[in-house]
Amino acid sequence: xxxxxxxxxxxxxxxxxxxxxxxxxxxxxxxxxxxxxxxxxxxxxxxxxxxxxxxxx
Numbered sequence: 001x002x003x004x005x006x007x008x009x010x011x012x013x014x015x016x017x018x019x020x021x022x023x024x025x026x027x028x029x030x031x032x033x034x035x036x037x038x039x040x041x042x043x044x045x046x047x048x049x050x051x052x053x054x055x056x057x
Contacts, residue, residue, distance in 0.1 A: 009052075016049035 020042065027038045 013053050015049065016045070016052065020045050020049060 010012050023045065027035065027042055030038070
């Protein structure tokens with residue numbers, strides 16, 4: 001039963017991490033006037049992914 005719970009949580013977390021790195025790469029390559037706002041959005045996604053990971057533990 002424990003492994004079913006872990007396997008149900010891992011794919012969304014892995015996808016969230018992949019998405020965060022993708023967004024970070026895009027943001028770093030853009031820069032410009034909206035950089036601070038985009039960085040804040042990335043930080044929010046990171047915080048959400050971390051919170052989801054902690055609730056799984």
